[in-house]
Amino acid sequence: MVAFPSLASSCLLLSSVIPEPGGRRRLGGSCSALRGAQLICTMSYTNCLRRYPVRAIFPYTNAILRASLEKGSPEKSLTDYNSMLRFTAFCPDYRTYVLLLKACAKCSNIYAIMEIHSQLVKLGLLSNQRIVTHLFKLYIDHGRVMEACKLFWLMLEWSAEPFYGNLMLMGFLKCGQIDKAYQIFKRMPVKDLVSWNSMIAGTARNSCLKDAMNIFSKLVNSGLVPDGFSFSSVLSACAQAGARCYGMWVHQLMAELGLEMNHILSSSLVDMYAKCGRIDVAIGIFKTIKRNHVSVWNTMIGGLAAHGLGSDAVMFFREMESEGLVPDGVTFVALLTACSHSGMVEEARQYFEAMTTKYSITPRIEHYGAMVDTLSRAGLLDEAYDLVKTMNVKPDAVIWRALLSACCRYRQTKLGEITVKEIAFQGSGGYTLLSNIYSSANRWEDSEEVWKERKKKGIRKSKGLSWVELGRSTHEFKAGDRSHPDTDGIYKVLHRLSNKAKSEGYIPLTELVSKDVSExxxxxxxxxxxxxxxxxxxxxxxxPRTEIMVSKNLQTCSDCHEWMKIVSKVLCRVIIMRDRVRFHRFEGGCCSCKDYW
Incomplete structure (x- = not known):
């Protein structure tokens, strides 16, 4: 391979070859080299052509491009290149394009990259591995994964190394294109741990939780040993899915491998058990690990908040302070949420104030949201609405829906209507809540108008989905679902349970059904x-008497809440319900939320 001349040598060559206007040659030496450098780095190629003959400049075109790059002027390199093509018979070689691609990388010009790619195809230079590698990396860096993918298949013929495949995986996963990432993954001749970890983390991040767990299982069977990143990613998937059995197996595997625990793994493990309904195990693990990082405390306090254990969350927060750790914004989101779920209004007010006065943390939208939720759940709707109006940030749809949800719970139709005028409907949540307010007041026509408006805007109602994990298999259900192989048995059990519940005092809350139909x-x-x-x-x-855990993607309704309380009493079973907002533990006819939710 021919080496590029240095900037200094290029200047010397130019100073000795390029004649001055009037036919005189420049003098050699350091003075001439300096003048040559000034010529290369400050004069545009067009002006250079006007001053000097083409035959004198032509041999040093690559040196001119390189000089602009070394002087930090990548745009000038591209401009000079266009001038070369326009005014001369210049025929670029592969070295020219390597320089141009470097210039594109520095100035992030995707259009120039695509134009150069087109020229490379025309000139037949895509057989050059160095050029293709540069081009591939540029497409990945700019998020143009489809263009990069075409080059990847070409590169695969040259090398089985997983490096480029890993870049492709990350590119597709970053864009949420799971299927395409999986196609790349399957066709990679060699997969290293980075390949597996990318797929596990990417699928978990894109809520493809079953895929994340399946890929982790294949990693374990592949002969490679999972590392901390592998475990933290799959534990995140288990936590999101509520896959307790699988998560326990992962935990056991960590112990067998003797994996060294850091704050990331510790947080992941505590989070998994908390979100899988075993807050007792999460607390036990928390007490045995190093707790010298605020993220571990945040995870524990957040887990307690989700289970409605506000007093415990406050106790852990005080213990955290006593150990010298400084809480951050995430800590206070978890703490305020814990207060919200436990009806601890006064404590929430105190901590909301302490954020700014004691810890100099400026409240963000999440903090205001938790505070509005605290006041709304407690029935302090006017105070909650006043807070929304005086926030130093613009309230989002989540905050408005929290207020609207409380209006529905406390049947505050007037404030609900005011709130609806402010809310930017995102999804169908706002429409559903407003419709429920009207339905509970027997205003069926108004309820119907809300749904007509939703349909007119083309907004679909969010579909409720519940699932249970038995063994290491997950079974999903939609409302009225009859697709499960055991449908007949399920409905027989369901109707038998409903009859038993009614005999124990359960009364269906039919006013929740937003339709003017028969009882x-x-x-x-x-x-x-x-x-x-x-x-x-x-x-x-x-x-019989086995604990049941159900997860749901939306908040459970009041009717199901009452039904499960009575069913837990009738069957002498513990039923744990994890919905979008929090956990409910039903036992002996009571719920851990104490009907405050």
Missing amino acids: EEREENLTVHSEKLAVAYSILKTM
């Missing part, structure tokens, strides 16, 4: 909610 139809609508189907399936497939 029987409303009751049937409530009977087949997804979480009830999930409970019925668990009862069908497990031994």
Whole structure:
């Protein structure tokens, strides 16, 4: 390979070859070299052509491009290159394009990159591995994964090394294109630990939780040993899915490998058990690990908040302070959420104030949201609304929906209507809440108008989905679902449970059904909610008195909440319900939330 001349040698060559205007040659030596450097780095190629003959400049075109790069002028390199093509018979070689691609990288010009790619195809230079490598990296850096993918298949013919495949995986996963990433992953001839970790983390981040766990299982069977990143990623997937059995297996594997725990792994493990309904295990692990990083405390306090254990969350926060750790913004989001779920209004007010006065933390939208939620749940709707109006940040849809949800719970139709005028409907949550407010007041026409408006805007209602984990398999249910292989058995159990619940005092809350239909139809609508189907399936497939855990992607409704309290009493079972907001532990006819949710 021919080496590029240095800037100094290029200047010397130019100073000795390029004649001065009038026919005189420049003198050699350091003075001439300096003048040559000035010529290369400050004069545009067009002006250079006007002053000197083409035959004198032509041999040093690559040196001119390189000089501009070394002087930090990548745009000038591209401009000079265009001038070369326009005014001369210049024929660029592969070294020219390597320089141009470096210039594109420095000035982030995607259009120039694509134009150069087109020229490379025309000149047949895509057989040069160095050029293709540069081009591939540029496309990845600019998020143009489809263009990069075409080059990847070409590069795969040259090398089986996983480096470029890993870049492709990260590119597709970053864009959320899981299927394409998986195609690349399957066709990679060699996969290293980075390849596996990228797929596990990427699928978990994109909520493809089953895929993340399946890929981790394949990693374990591949002969490679998972590392800390592998475990933290799969534990995150388990936490999101509520996959307790799988998470326990992962924990056991960590212990068998003797994996050294750091604050990331510790947080992941505590988070997994907390989100899988075993807050007792999460607390036990927390007490045995190093707690010298604020993220571990944040995870623990957040887990307690999700379980409605506000007093415990406050106790842990005080212990954190006593150990000399300084809370951050995330700490206070978790703490305020804990107060919200436990009705600790005064404590929430104190901590919200302490954020700024004691810790100099400026409240963000999440802190205001937790505070509005605290006041709203406690029925202090006017105070919550005043806080929304005086916030130093613009309230988002989450905050408005928290207020609207409280209006629905406390049947404050007037404030609900005011809130609706402010809310920017994102999804169908706002429409559903407003419709429920009208339905509870028997204002069926108004309720129907809300749904008509939703349909007019083309907004679909969020579909409720519940799931249970039995062994290491997950079973999902939608409202009225009849697709499961055990549908007949599920519905027999469900109707038997509903009859037993009624005999124990359960009364279906038919006013929650936002349709002006018969009482029987409303009751049937409530009977087949997804979480009830999930409970019925668990009862069908497990031994008596076995604990049941159900997860749901939305907040559970009041009717299902009452139904599960009574079913837990009738069957003498513990039922743990994890919805979008928090955990409910039903036992002996009572719920851990104490009906404050």
